[in-house]
Amino acid sequence: MVGLEIHVELATRSKMFTRAGSPGHPDFYDREPNSLVTPTVAALPGTLPVMNRRAVEMSMMVGLALGCSIARRSKWDRKNYYYPDLPKGYQISQYDLPLCHDGAFELPLPGGATRRIGIIRAHLEEDTGKLGHELPGGFSYEGSLVDLNRAGTPLLEIVTAPDFDSADDVVAFAQELRGICRFLGVTEGIMQKGHMRFEPNINVIIELEGGGTVKTPVVEVKNLNSFKALKGAIEFEAAAQVDRWREDGRVMGPGAKSTRGWDDVRCATVLQREKEDAHDYRYFPDPDLVPVTVDDAWLARVRAEVPELPHARRARFVGYGLEAKDAAALVEDREPCLFFEQVVAELGGGAKAGYAAGKFLLNQLSKRANELGCGLHRAGLTAAQVAGIVSLRESGALGAQNVDALVAAIAGSAQDPKSAAEAAGLLVVRDDAALDAWVDRAIAANAQAAADVRAGKMAAIGRIVGAVMKLAGGTVDAKTVNERIVARLRVARLGEGA
Amino acid sequence: MQHADLTALRDAIATGAASAEAACAAMLDAADRLNPVLNAYHETFRDHALAEARAVDADARAGRPLPPLAGVPVAVKDNIATVLGHTTCSSRMLGNYRSPFDASAVERLRSAGAVTIGKTNLDEFAMGSSGEHCHWGPVRNPWDTARVPGGSSAGSAAAVAAGLCAAAIGSDTGGSIRQPASLCGIVGLKPTYGRVSRWGLVAFGSSLDQVGPMTRSVRDAALMLDCMSGLDARDSTTADRPATALAATVERPVEGLRVGIPRQYVSGANDPEVNAAVQAAADAYRAMGATIVEADLPLTDVGISTYYVIAPAEASSNLARYDGIRYGHRAQLRPGEDLFTLYARSRSEGFGPEVQRRIMLGTYMLSSGYYDAFYKRALQVRRRIKEEFDRAFAECDVLLGPTAPTPAFGFGANADPLAMYLCDVYTVNTNIAGICGVSLPAGHAVRDGKHLPIGVQLQANAFEEDRLLRAARMLERAFAERNAKARPAVSA
Numbered sequence A: 001m002v003g004l005e006i007h008v009e010l011a012t013r014s015k016m017f018t019r020a021g022s023p024g025h026p027d028f029y030d031r032e033p034n035s036l037v038t039p040t041v042a043a044l045p046g047t048l049p050v051m052n053r054r055a056v057e058m059s060m061m062v063g064l065a066l067g068c069s070i071a072r073r074s075k076w077d078r079k080n081y082y083y084p085d086l087p088k089g090y091q092i093s094q095y096d097l098p099l100c101h102d103g104a105f106e107l108p109l110p111g112g113a114t115r116r117i118g119i120i121r122a123h124l125e126e127d128t129g130k131l132g133h134e135l136p137g138g139f140s141y142e143g144s145l146v147d148l149n150r151a152g153t154p155l156l157e158i159v160t161a162p163d164f165d166s167a168d169d170v171v172a173f174a175q176e177l178r179g180i181c182r183f184l185g186v187t188e189g190i191m192q193k194g195h196m197r198f199e200p201n202i203n204v205i206i207e208l209e210g211g212g213t214v215k216t217p218v219v220e221v222k223n224l225n226s227f228k229a230l231k232g233a234i235e236f237e238a239a240a241q242v243d244r245w246r247e248d249g250r251v252m253g254p255g256a257k258s259t260r261g262w263d264d265v266r267c268a269t270v271l272q273r274e275k276e277d278a279h280d281y282r283y284f285p286d287p288d289l290v291p292v293t294v295d296d297a298w299l300a301r302v303r304a305e306v307p308e309l310p311h312a313r314r315a316r317f318v319g320y321g322l323e324a325k326d327a328a329a330l331v332e333d334r335e336p337c338l339f340f341e342q343v344v345a346e347l348g349g350g351a352k353a354g355y356a357a358g359k360f361l362l363n364q365l366s367k368r369a370n371e372l373g374c375g376l377h378r379a380g381l382t383a384a385q386v387a388g389i390v391s392l393r394e395s396g397a398l399g400a401q402n403v404d405a406l407v408a409a410i411a412g413s414a415q416d417p418k419s420a421a422e423a424a425g426l427l428v429v430r431d432d433a434a435l436d437a438w439v440d441r442a443i444a445a446n447a448q449a450a451a452d453v454r455a456g457k458m459a460a461i462g463r464i465v466g467a468v469m470k471l472a473g474g475t476v477d478a479k480t481v482n483e484r485i486v487a488r489l490r491v492a493r494l495g496e497g498a
Numbered sequence B: 001m002q003h004a005d006l007t008a009l010r011d012a013i014a015t016g017a018a019s020a021e022a023a024c025a026a027m028l029d030a031a032d033r034l035n036p037v038l039n040a041y042h043e044t045f046r047d048h049a050l051a052e053a054r055a056v057d058a059d060a061r062a063g064r065p066l067p068p069l070a071g072v073p074v075a076v077k078d079n080i081a082t083v084l085g086h087t088t089c090s091s092r093m094l095g096n097y098r099s100p101f102d103a104s105a106v107e108r109l110r111s112a113g114a115v116t117i118g119k120t121n122l123d124e125f126a127m128g129s130s131g132e133h134c135h136w137g138p139v140r141n142p143w144d145t146a147r148v149p150g151g152s153s154a155g156s157a158a159a160v161a162a163g164l165c166a167a168a169i170g171s172d173t174g175g176s177i178r179q180p181a182s183l184c185g186i187v188g189l190k191p192t193y194g195r196v197s198r199w200g201l202v203a204f205g206s207s208l209d210q211v212g213p214m215t216r217s218v219r220d221a222a223l224m225l226d227c228m229s230g231l232d233a234r235d236s237t238t239a240d241r242p243a244t245a246l247a248a249t250v251e252r253p254v255e256g257l258r259v260g261i262p263r264q265y266v267s268g269a270n271d272p273e274v275n276a277a278v279q280a281a282a283d284a285y286r287a288m289g290a291t292i293v294e295a296d297l298p299l300t301d302v303g304i305s306t307y308y309v310i311a312p313a314e315a316s317s318n319l320a321r322y323d324g325i326r327y328g329h330r331a332q333l334r335p336g337e338d339l340f341t342l343y344a345r346s347r348s349e350g351f352g353p354e355v356q357r358r359i360m361l362g363t364y365m366l367s368s369g370y371y372d373a374f375y376k377r378a379l380q381v382r383r384r385i386k387e388e389f390d391r392a393f394a395e396c397d398v399l400l401g402p403t404a405p406t407p408a409f410g411f412g413a414n415a416d417p418l419a420m421y422l423c424d425v426y427t428v429n430t431n432i433a434g435i436c437g438v439s440l441p442a443g444h445a446v447r448d449g450k451h452l453p454i455g456v457q458l459q460a461n462a463f464e465e466d467r468l469l470r471a472a473r474m475l476e477r478a479f480a481e482r483n484a485k486a487r488p489a490v491s492a
Helices: A053-065 A167-184 A227-248 A296-305 A310-319 A322-333 A332-347 A349-371 A383-394 A402-408 A417-423 A432-445 A445-453 A457-472 A476-497 B006-013 B020-038 B048-062 B102-112 B154-161 B178-184 B220-229 B272-287 B296-322 B339-350 B355-367 B373-395 B417-424 B428-434 B464-477
Strands: A004-010 A077-080 A090-095 A102-110 A114-125 A130-135 A139-147 A154-160 A197-200 A206-207 A213-215 A219-221 A257-265 A268-273 B042-043 B073-077 B115-120 B167-172 B185-189 B210-215 B258-262 B291-295 B397-404 B435-447 B450-460
Touching: A053 A102, A053 A154, A053 A167, A053 A296, A053 B464, A077 A332, A077 B296, A102 A167, A130 B373, A139 B417, A167 A197, A167 A227, A167 A310, A167 A402, A197 A227, A213 A219, A227 A257, A227 A268, A257 A417, A310 A349, A322 A332, A322 A349, A332 A383, A349 A383, A349 A402, A383 A402, A383 A417, A402 A417, A432 A445, A432 A457, A432 A476, A445 A457, A445 A476, A457 A476, B006 B020, B006 B048, B006 B102, B006 B220, B020 B042, B020 B048, B020 B073, B020 B115, B020 B154, B020 B339, B042 B154, B048 B115, B073 B154, B073 B258, B102 B115, B102 B167, B102 B220, B115 B154, B154 B167, B154 B178, B154 B210, B167 B185, B167 B220, B178 B185, B178 B450, B185 B220, B185 B464, B210 B220, B220 B435, B220 B464, B258 B272, B258 B373, B272 B291, B272 B397, B272 B435, B272 B450, B291 B373, B296 B355, B296 B373, B296 B417, B296 B428, B339 B355, B355 B373, B373 B428, B397 B464, B435 B464, B450 B464
Parallel strands: A219 A257, B073 B115, B073 B167, B258 B291, B258 B397
Antiparallel strands: A004 A154, A004 A197, A077 A090, A102 A114, A114 A154, A130 A139, A197 A219, A206 A213, A257 A268, B042 B115, B167 B210, B185 B210, B185 B435, B397 B450, B435 B450
16 A cells, blocks of 8 residues: 655745745755845744745645635644754644645546545645755865755645555656646646655555465655656655565564655665654644635635646546547646647637647647647747638648648748738649649540549549649649549549430 | 933933033943943943033033033933844843844934933843843842842843933833832833834843833823934834823822722732732822722733743744844854754853744744644733723723732842742733833832832723823822932932
8 A cells, every 4th residue: 555645846836935046946946055145044043934926826726626625724833853954943844734634636547447535634844954965066064054045945745645556656646746836837847856755654565375465564655756766766665565564574564654855876765864753843833824725806816716627627528529649738837738729729719620639739749849848838939820811721722731831931920821821832733724624634635544443443543633733733632632532533424325 | 310210310410400421421420430330231331421411511501502402411221222232132142242233223312312221121122020130240139139120121221210310211022111110119111102202222022022211200101202203214124103191290280090909910829918009009099089990800810820931932033133143142163063953052141041932932932833822822912912902991081900920030030930920910011902001119028137129010991091191100109208218328
């Protein structure tokens, strides 16, 4: 069984209890050590914390997305312990009245089924600083260095029920949660920057040969900051705990919990602390802060901010007729997804528009985006321009072979795709007489193919289509040409018979 | 002008009748002369103060509009952060500490034109009731230097009493403004919790701490509070109320005033002269047409035990930041010694015995298994004490009683910590309930041939400072003659 604790570093502009810039916000990524420090961060005498309301709102949004109840009254508590990365000698956290509690999330599984994951609580706290042993530039230093940039960053700790029974489901949940957080705009979810950290609590239920079961002691693996490590740690423990039980026979019980870390190189967990109840944190309500009261109006405002979540969007996109993998690709990142939604809206919405836009984005625009190394929304076209191109394609006015040329012509400009295409001669020629003339010349030049088509061998038509396209210099649409050839050949046959 | 009150000095400066620079220089000179005896100041800011005062004089001469405290020298208790000089809390731990910011109260006083003249000594980290527990040596009472000035705002009280400043600010967690005010014969106001921002006040018991004025008159206390109080975005526990405007009304007597005297306050354990002063105050009020009612505060006695759970518990956590890592005293380590030795030794060397005692008490009481029996229970009693005051204030406007059970005592007289803690029996509940209280002079006792001030305390419900100070002003007027009978032995 696995229960998961997830720490999400919230991307507020300022820290949890002071105006210092917060390193979880893109404006403050990768700053010089100790450059995001105010007197409050350094815990100078006489400083006081003031709650960041935006951090509370972001936490409420995550709680709502996970089906949690939002506490109408929660409070701040001090967790007291000494460590050089903890400037005040206590961490402000929420002990017995978390902001969000008692939720559940239906985790979508491959094949369309779901698994219900209970959310015990989600509370807000402040992060600690960091201890290092290297000078900037990688020079070694004898002793410890404290960097307080991260100290005081708002941290949302989400605790699930032990509702997982496989590493894959845990990882699926973690990834889903990352997507949710990204859609909520509460973090960019960059794992390397520690925006999300996972701590699985793992034990194994062993079925005995003679019937009955035993439960191995719970192991908490600390501070995993990649999905790979998360999966690896759980799988390693699942096997190792059975071996340990065979060796020492220890089972789950009070004081039996231990804490381990993950060694990325050896792909194994390493013992950190044998007993977890050695610490007495002397929690008590922080007298510097007032309780958090969430009234109806505030809750309603925050609820209105929660957008449609990734799993709901994926389901809707599949409803457009897109394949599951395409739907997933469109929901992968927030900005490209919102761009896609905008294109669909420009097209008037609906399944047909959704399908056409989805296909265009994934088949044509993604190529360009990949080449540019950017998201679909940054490929140089506005949603209106993309919608214009999709419309031209759908109406048959723009041939597939001219799409790239049109995109290249208007990218980075405000040009309307239709007028640009017209100006560049990229549109299908609507001159039926000219088209018929090209078709007749092509039929005449490919008599054998024409005969085959007349005989019902439709595959032969490609040759004639190709010839027409060549004659037309790309100003016709293959689909229209196809229809025209069939029509001409039928007319001809009828004519012959008459 | 040194013995005029702050308001009179302010008026004289504004009209050109007095020079701010001269007044300031006289106080600085007196401080230089008397501080070796009184030890009221840890440091004074002569150059800064004189420059500021000169600027005010120039403004006054030019007829420019002056802010309400223009040119008056104000002393600041050394547990209140100032960019000027040090902020040591009279502790070895912060012996060299300089604050990069001003406390909110200091900032507001300065923008009201006050001149910061110096930092005053205190019982280390505001823990004490005598002024003896100061790393820079004990503070002495200007009325009798063989006796303590009271604490913890010892230096502020002594400086105001001896004329070494026009007024001072202190902090009051369980009586630290009112008790030394009483022992030094001045006015000390503990405002309602949330009236004055705690930003920049070095935390002792965060839910009890409050910055307040220590002055020579009730009207000065009103004016000072007007200039310091009001909502501050940097302290979430400040009340969402504008600054007070007490100076405008303080001279107006309260019509139909009802003065309650809690029967628990007139205790046989008090010095008889203290009880007599309370009786004299009651008589004076009656003579002014007030109604005297008996009040009942049966929880008066449990205040001290409640206080000595809540305050040390909060202190144990508030003082955890003094770990020798980022600032403050750091002990020398011998090779091979570890981080936890660094913590333990820095804190053992940096903190005095009283501070260590309270940190240990608080740590113990917050520990797993003891929390419910101590801290949680203390919070329950705290609610009951507040309710008890609410019931009392339904029957009266202010409560009258002694500020401290005795006049100033000798050095070492309360060496037993428990005896010392009892000095605050009449003041701690004001903080526990978060209401306001003021101590004002009520005559003298004579001991060893020396006059020692006696104070009486008035308390009013939360945010009732207007009624509190108007009632106090009534008594101050009635006691003018009584209080004029003696002056401090050591004085400018």
